[in-house]
Amino acid sequence: MxxxxxxxxxxxxxxxxxxxxxxxxxxxxxxxxxxxxxxRDKEKLFMAVVRDLTERCNAGIFATFASFPDQPKDLEADLIGFAVRMNQNCICNRDGRFLRKLIQTEGERYPELFAEWRDQGPGRTWPALAARFARLAHAGHLAVDDPDVAARQFLALANAELQTTFMLGGMPSEDEVLQSATHGVRTFLRAFGKRRSAAAVEKQLASA
Amino acid sequence: MxxxxxxxxxxxxxxxxxxxxxxxxxxxxxxxxxxxxxxRDKEKLFMAVVRDLTERCNAGIFATFASFPDQPKDLEADLIGFAVRMNQNCICNRDGRFLRKLIQTEGERYPELFAEWRDQGPGRTWPALAARFARLAHAGHLAVDDPDVAARQFLALANAELQTTFMLGGMPSEDEVLQSATHGVRTFLRAFGKRRSAAAVEKQLASA
DNA sequence: ACAAATTTAGACAGTCTTGTCTAATTCGTC
DNA sequence: GACGAATTAGACAAGACTGTCTAAATTTGT
Structure with a gap:
């Protein structure tokens, strides 16, 4: 190591x-x-760690963005898949968990360092995700007024059931991630999905 | 002090x-x-702190639950008000921020202590909130399949836009809290609201 | 195989922190 | 005012950690 x-x-x-x-x-x-x-010293080492984690996490996020369903075949399934990949590869993996914890514990002590993270991380990834949803809406797959809000709510919903686990620094099981993503995307589509067919509703209720 | x-x-x-x-x-x-x-020593002091914070936060949460809109006049406005109170009095206040941070930073080191928090905190508050939503659904105000999922998603949506601020331990402004709650509740009602009138849709779009 | 660069083990001074102890002082109560 | 309980300031030992230093060992490139 x-x-x-x-x-x-x-x-x-x-x-x-x-x-x-x-x-x-x-x-x-x-x-x-x-x-x-x-x-040189402990503090420099710490800074190097945070920089490294930030870079790797951002790389992972943008790599995962490449698999966003721009031309969805089955919107629900595709968005669930995306949410799961996002969680597994960016949020729940080693780098993601470590970076999150370091930001939470030491963020206030190193404002400039974490301002850098904020600009390079959420500051770049959230608009990028919002743009994807805007494109999806423009293509007629979603009814979204504010893509920025939708992007934040999408992630919030996808993680809604993992909060307690995250709190304690734990790593949710694959099953928990899939459950949370499935429930989250279903709610997201109930809110922003367009022209849901009666068959889709029936299927959704049946599998709940 | x-x-x-x-x-x-x-x-x-x-x-x-x-x-x-x-x-x-x-x-x-x-x-x-x-x-x-x-x-007696530093560790005992730490335990006392966590116990005290847990108790106070739980008390605040249940007090706020008492103001849940069981018989809503204007469902959207009432739920937004509830979400704002929840945030202001339980999640963003001093006790809430402190407890959250201590759980995040030291949770892994004191499993039994934070297991206690988990049982007394989320373990009791989430079902209590879910019961409220179940009642609301039963009274015909919401279309909710799984009240537990709905309760978690309600809170996730209400806080969706405060995540970055929470991460760094900051305290969101009243305006940010209101914004996040408003957007969150609107999405929640788009997903779970019943028979939304055309007028309501128009009003929502106009104010977005 | 050789020379330069890097790594290692260990000792070390200096600083900080916890938790204890003691003697003096303050506070509450009668 | 007087007495017992609680609080205070300060010294103190024991231990831990950082960051430096040195001399030996190891690796690397040629």
């Missing part, structure tokens, strides 16, 4: 103040001195 | 490991020895 990865793990478990450089060294399989050689 | 309140403040700002008993003493306006007299 690289120094950065080990540091991320320890910083997350113990917090910045509680993190022990010796422990990071052991976990990374290097000597303490090597850490001090690569990263 | 009481010892517990000062301790809550410092534990939140600095984390358990980073919290300094001397600082808590200064902030509480007592000597360090008094803290050790009342609470």
């Amino acid at each position: 690289s120094i950065i990865d080990a540091a991320a793990s320890v910083f997350c478990r113990e917090g910045f103040a509680g993190a022990n450089i010796d422990l990071i060294a052991v976990e990374a399989g290097v000597s303490r001195q090597t850490i001090y050689n690569h990263h | 009481s010892i517990i309140d000062a301790a809550a403040s410092v534990f939140c700002r600095e984390g358990f490991a980073g919290a300094n008993i001397d600082l808590i003493a200064v902030e509480a306006g007592v000597s360090r020895q008094t803290i050790y007299n009342h609470h």
Whole structure:
């Protein structure tokens, strides 16, 4: 395991103040001195960790965006699939959980660092997702007034049932993710879906 | 400021490991020895803080539940009001923010303590909220299949636009809370509202 | 195989923190 | 005012951690 990865793990478990450089060294399989050689001090190491996590998470998010159903065949199924991928590959994976925890625990202590995250993260991903929904609406698949609101609500709904697990830093099971995404997308489409056929309604009620 | 309140403040700002008993003493306006007299050690003090916050938050939540619109006059306005009260009095206030942060930062370190919170908090409040929605549905105001899912989604939608602020431990402005609640409830009612009149749709679109 | 660069183990000073102890002071109550 | 309980300031030992230093060992490139 690289120094950065080990540091991320320890910083997350113990917090910045509680993190022990010796422990990071052991976990990374290097000597303490090597850490001090690569990263001047604890704070610099911490910054490097956050930067690394932010980059990787953003890369993952944009990669997942590429699989957004721009021309959906089955809108509900396609959006559920997208929500699941979003959760599994960006929000519930190691990097996502670690970054979220570091932001929550140390965000107030390093305003400029996390302002950078905010600009590079949500500041870029939310509008990008909103644009996808706007295109979907323009193509007649959705009835959306405000794509920004819709994008935020889509993610909120997809994660609605994972909140408690997230709170405690846990990793939801695949089944929980699928459940939450399914319920969330169904509600999303009840609100923003267009011309739902009677058959679709029937099917939805039957499988609830 | 009481010892517990000062301790809550410092534990939140600095984390358990980073919290300094001397600082808590200064902030509480007592000597360090008094803290050790009342609470045997740092860990016991921390436990007392979490217990206190959990109790107060639960009390606030159930108090707010009493204002749930069981017989709504204007369902949208009443639900928005409820969502705003929920946010202002339970989620965004001092106790709510502190408890959330402590759970996020130290939850994994004290499983039994936060299991207690989980049982007393979400474990009791979510079903209680679900029961309200079930009653609303039974009275013909909503079309809800699964009240538990609806309750979780209601809260997720009401907070959808506050997530970034929550992440960094910030306190959203009254306006942000109202905005998020308004958008959230509108979407909720688009999904679960019954027999929406054409006039209501028009009004909603006009004010968007 | 050799030389340079990197890594390692361990010791080390300096700082900080917890939790205890003691003696003096303040407070509440009669 | 007097007495017992609570609080205070400060010193203190024990332990932990950071960041530096040195000399030996290991890796790397040629």
